[in-house]
Amino acid sequence: MFQLFRYRIPSKYTKEFQDTYGYINVKQVTILATLVLFIAFGVRLTSIFYQHEFVSMPNLIHYNQLNWIQLSGSVTFILISGYALKSAHWTTTGRNLLVLVFCLFLLTTSFTVSYLFSLFNPKNTLTIFLTGVVAVSVFFALEFKQIIIISIYIVLLFIAAMVIPDISNQQKLLNVIMSGVLAFFMYACSRYSYYFKAEQFVKVKQLEEKNAEVLLLNHQKSEILGFVAHDLRNPLNNIEALTRIVLEDNPDFGSTEMQLILSSTRQAKSIIDDLLEIAQHNKTPFQLQTTNMIAFMNNICNNWQRNLNNERKIIFHAPPQELVAAVNPSKLTRVIDNLIGNSLKFSKSETPINIDVSKSDQSCLISITDFGIGIPLSLQQMLFDPFSKAGRPGLKGEKSIGLGLHISKQIIEQHGGSLTVNSRENEGTTFQITLPFIAA
Incomplete structure (x- = not known):
């Protein structure tokens, strides 16, 4: 008192x-x-x-x-x-x-x-x-x-x-x-x-x-992360290049070990790309361009189908009319590739991946559905957090550090859209992207 x-x-x-x-x-x-x-x-x-x-x-x-x-x-x-x-x-x-x-x-x-x-x-x-x-x-x-x-x-x-x-x-x-x-x-x-x-x-x-x-420390953390990730790229590129040279000059010399080195190098470069994406978030200009979403998604599906050599089936559905949206093609491609990659990792090889493009009110909807192991409800709440426990190995042991979905959500939100998930264990998962579209 x-x-x-x-x-x-x-x-x-x-x-x-x-x-x-x-x-x-x-x-x-x-x-x-x-x-x-x-x-x-x-x-x-x-x-x-x-x-x-x-x-x-x-x-x-x-x-x-x-x-x-x-x-x-x-x-x-x-x-x-x-x-x-x-x-x-x-x-x-x-x-x-x-x-x-x-x-x-x-x-x-x-x-x-x-x-x-x-x-x-x-x-x-x-x-x-x-x-x-x-x-x-x-x-x-x-x-x-x-x-x-x-x-x-x-x-x-x-x-x-x-x-x-x-x-x-x-x-x-x-x-x-x-x-x-x-x-x-x-x-x-x-x-x-x-x-x-x-x-x-x-x-x-x-x-x-x-x-x-906190903002200052976060900024400093992002800068340090960017510097470290950038400096790691050069030695990894050298390792990858030297491994390819050895394989080309001596195809029979330790090919299994060399392929393992190549695979590990690619995985490390992928992780570095994710770290750089987080470090550079909101720092680089985000350029949008008018894009035919049906043709855009069809091209991505065809590329994946060719790379899979018919080992997996990707089924693409789209309406007959044209859907146009303002997007950053390279950034959105990264999101779609990440979602398709996740669907492949967490579903069996005999099940297809369904990709649907549709229209809803003033939005373009992109749905990517697998029929795999699904995501437990407890993990769904932290699915889009960076480095979260939701990052888990795939069915074939593929590793994940839990950054892909976090980056994907950031990119979609920069487009003015949203990224949501609907999943049931042992039944499958659907990721849905909602983007503002331009009526044709």
Whole structure:
């Protein structure tokens, strides 16, 4: 509890907090001044329509004067605060002074209303004044000096209010005690409000700093990853080239071992390509071009069918009408190749791979379906995460580091589309790509 009274915002955030809440406090002045204006104007209109009832009200002259003070004062504060919000010449000190003066104005007018209602004995009716006290405490983040000044001002208001009425010393003592209670109440509520606003501000700033650190580390990680992957390419290319030369010059010399070296080299280069794709994500320009999706997909299917030498069957379905979409052909080819490769890895050789291109509303749909082992529900939730546990060996032991689907999803999202999966264990898997299309 006492921490609220001793609380000081950490020094590194003090200036920014004061600047930020100095501006917010001025906005609150505009809002509350507008509210006071509407209330005062409403009272003025009511007095016009119900003039006879108001004539018999005690202290009518004082109410009338107070109403004009509220109208003129609220308009003045609306104009000044509006200028302070727009002007770059207003300093934080100037804004704080404006807020302090408005708080004193609000407390004075609300106290005067209570004072008149109570027939010049302020301790009798404090409802309106308490409304002003709560408004100042809750709506503004007041600095320590400001709230001390306001608390002292409350005590002085009560002391000044005892000059006019003829009340006993006992009543005067009770008024002084009441002023002290209200001043402390004002101070406690204001510090409570200040504490939570400051704490929230500090936490947000600390979170922003952490996010900036994470972004920097992520950027550095991507750069290091890109450098390492790029430097690994050259020795792997040399190994692959030398292995091919040895095989060409001596076909019978360790052909099994040489083929294994070639296969391992290709796999390592594929992993490096995946790492480079992640490292360069969103760094290189993403060029799109208008593409006939049916012809595009048909060409990919034919290439796969030729490379498979009829060992597997790829069945392609497409509508007769042309479907045109804006895509990056090389990037999208990589996605399709990855999805077809996965379908081949996780299904038996006697089962076909179905590839369908269709139209749905304003989208081009590409579905790649296998009838393999499927994906457990527990793995589907992390399927598109990088290096996730969903990366598992194929039916023939093909290795995976779990980057292909993550990269594929990124590429499709860069196209403004989506990549989803629907799978059941031991029944098969369907990956569906949704791309915005251009009507032919």
